[in-house]
Amino acid sequence: MTQFARSLKTWRTARRFSQIELALEADISARHLSFLETGRANPSRQMVARLGEALQMPLDARNQMLTHAGFAVRYKGRDWDDSEMAPVRRAISWQLQRHMPYPALAIDRLWTIQEANATARTLFGAFGIGVGGSLLDLMTMETLPQVIENWAEVAHHAAIRLRTESAALGGVPEFEGVINHLSNVPQPKKITPGPVIPTILKQKDLRLAMFATITQFGTPEDLLLDDLKVELYFPLDDTTEMAFRMMGAS
Secondary structure: OOHHHHHHHHHHHHOOOOHHHHHHHHOOOHHHHHHHHHOOOOOOHHHHHHHHHHOOOOHHHHHHHHHHOOOOOOOEOOOOOOHHHHHHHHHHHHHHHHOOOOOEEEEOOOOEEEEEOHHHHHHHHOOOOOOOOEHHHHHOOOOHHHHEOOHHHHHHHHHHHHHHHHHHOOOOHHHHHHHHHHHOOOOOOOOOOOOOOOEEEEEOOEEEEEEEEEEEOOOOOEHHHHHOEEEEEEEOOHHHHHHHHHHHHO
């Protein structure tokens, strides 16, 4: 069996497709797909692209499949400071600044902060996390259970999100330790009533309750952008809104 054949079967299994289901999704015959998976047939470059789309594979995995099939990679992996990324940086900066005075940040595949607005820098800076720091490190801090009022709920849902992201990306080894750490937190005894699960920070007399939305690029053709996420935080109550406004003004 060829490297391409092994990769194709691994991704089909991970996506829980039968051969017939994937063949229908990719608009090819089940017989041809079977030949590709056993190495009896070699794919064209176009076929690799078609299968990658049908399997909704991340761009780096599609590059790997192309390499396994004997082709050059298609997708570049630009640095955040690359000149070609300037329009993207401007778009992200515009979004983060327009979200003021509420916190907003952009994170990469490993949850490393690439950019943050002033309120987010103040909020996360209190934990020693800034641009270039990783939220994965934040989630394993020993002090976090003492400052997050509903830590059991937050940890439970963070572990679910990490597992989901890891599965979608074909497995992210850097997530495993954090997932295990969060999974060891006792299950929440009660769920906070409401339309969302907030994160509730409590330090001395200050209590902040917030929730987040997540935005991704719709048509990425770059490895960094394929994984980049913009997180926008919103206050759950008037006290938190006032605190955010003070952070943004400082």
